[in-house]
Amino acid sequence: MRYQRVVNEKELLESLAEPGATILCGGTDVMIKMRAGMMQPSALIDVSQLDSMQGIRLDESTLIIGAATTESDIHKSPLVREHVPLLSTVLAKLGSVQIRNRGSLGGNLVNASPAADGAIPLLLFDTEIELVSAKGIRWIKLEDFFTGPGRTVLAHGEFVRSLRLAIPNAGYGSFYHKVGRRNALTIAIASLGMLLWIEEHVIREIRMAVGSVAPTARRLRAIENQLTGRLLNDATLDAARQLITDAISPISDVRASASYRKNVIGDLLVRALGASLH
Amino acid sequence: MRIQCVINGQPVERDIDADMRLLDFIRETLHLTGTKEGCGEGECGACTVLMNGKAVHSCLVLAMQAANANIITVEGLSDGHALHPIQQAYVETGAVQCGFCTPGFIMATYALLQDTPDPSEEEILAGLEGNLCRCTGYAKILDAVKLAAERLRASE
CATH class of the missing domain: 3.30.465.10 (Uridine Diphospho-n-acetylenolpyruvylglucosamine Reductase; domain 3)
Incomplete structure (x- = not known):
């Protein structure tokens, strides 16, 4: 395997043309994947500098x-x-x-x-x-x-x-929570982030993103649209829980079961919205 | 490949394989065996060293990435006569049991106190979040960090 620290983008593009070349930056994923045999690059092109x-x-x-x-x-x-x-x-x-x-x-x-x-x-x-x-x-x-x-x-x-x-317009509340087994270094079992604009108890704008409950980290646009304009009350919280449980497609793996993930993501959403309600 | 860097204040220059990890360069090439390998995947922190003043997992850094860098390992703390105040504090508080995680904890402590000389308990926990200890239950390690911080501040 070849290692090359590139000093400009021209050099980077030339090096990346090599079929087995992979970019190396901090190495916190690449080094682990190489050791595990999940990656066998012919060249590591270091862009960290x-x-x-x-x-x-x-x-x-x-x-x-x-x-x-x-x-x-x-x-x-x-x-x-x-x-x-x-x-x-x-x-x-x-x-x-x-x-x-x-x-x-x-x-x-x-x-x-x-x-x-x-x-x-x-x-x-x-x-x-x-x-x-x-x-x-x-x-x-x-x-x-x-x-x-x-x-x-x-x-x-x-x-x-x-x-x-x-940069979003001012006046929003934000929420992020990751559920895992250890605070540091944990791979999330489920995570949810939210930006929320509330005006006189009405949801003016809401953005939600989730991790570990679908094949990719993703925004939940459909739910955002359904919640926009609603009065923030207990009925909305219940409806939101149902919406998110239906929207996600978690898997069962070594970290948690799919049903646990559905429950916990509903809890996170209710907690996020509830923080503005109560 | 040829690598040049500074380890514990000493310039070194060696020929190494391109796929060598910084951890193996330190332990196998330079025979500085204070730095330990625990998990080999960035979870346990036993291999923590300072690279250009920042705590890093030497198991996740390619040795060649340390070219021209300034590396400090646990061997670089003491002057060869007396222990460094952080090491002394770990000994006195009983924060060392089997000792395998200790070099990593000491380097993480060194990095923490360099940036935050008077850390709160929360800041200590955050600074050491990347290090695991199976023996002590962490209470003595917290005591060690507090004692070391106090002595380092007093000596300034």
């Missing part, structure tokens, strides 16, 4: 995050804390100090775990992803990026340069 994939900047009403920026740097960023504070909160619960010091959000997304913690807040902030290849640049909504467990629309020879988060 590529300047064009680093940093966090404000661009009008969006926040742009370099795909290789470490989760620690994003968590601590004053721009992130000011404009999309839920992202900072969620990242504090991703992995551990050691993982966050190496791992990147670009890597978290490309790994495409149905349990990806980073995906939940990014879905809530209507994130778009910048994909770069020899053919040029394309922007794709994060909602359309995942195609299944461990699978994305990323083509061979293509890489993720940055993520663009839309």
Whole structure:
């Protein structure tokens, strides 16, 4: 196997043309998959020090995050804390100090775990992803990026340069909770994030994203639409629980059963909405 | 491949395989066996070292990624005569039982106190969240971190 630390994107694109080449950034997923024999790349192309994939900047009403920026740097960023504070909160619960010091959000997304913690807040902030290849640049909504467990629309020879988060209008409440067996380093059994705009007890806007209860982390647009405009009361809470239980398609695995996941995601939703009600 | 880096203040240069992990470079090539391998997949923290001032799992870093980096392992804390105040605090509070996780805990503590010299209990728990200990039940480790923080602040 070959290792190459690339210093510019031209070099990166040339190296990625090699059929068995894989991008290496923090290594928190790639190193584990290689050891487990799940990946046998002919070349590891290290982008962890590529300047064009680093940093966090404000661009009008969006926040742009370099795909290789470490989760620690994003968590601590004053721009992130000011404009999309839920992202900072969620990242504090991703992995551990050691993982966050190496791992990147670009890597978290490309790994495409149905349990990806980073995906939940990014879905809530209507994130778009910048994909770069020899053919040029394309922007794709994060909602359309995942195609299944461990699978994305990323083509061979293509890489993720940055993520663009839309800064939401002020005045919302936010919620995130992950259920797992240990606080740190846990792979979520179920997770739910929410942004909620309430005006005189009426749901003006609601955004919801869930992890570990479907083949990919996903937004729940249909439920968002059904809850918008409703009075936030106990009847709405009951209806919401039923809607989310019907909408998700969890599996039973080593971490939890499908029926447990259905119950727990309903509880999380009621808790999230109830926080604004009570 | 040729790697150059600084380990515990000493420049080193070696030829290694491209697929070698930083953990194996430290233990097998440089014979610094204080750094331990527990799970090998970033769950237990026994292999924690500092890379450019930040705590990382050396089992998840490719050795070549540490090229030109500054690495500190548990061997780099003491001056060779007296234990480092963090090590001394772990000994005095009984925070070491079988000792296998201890180098990782000490390095995580070192990184924590470097950024947060006077941590709250919550901050200590967050700083050590990536490390597992099967013996102590963690109470003595918390005592050790508090004692070490106190002594380090007093010595400044």
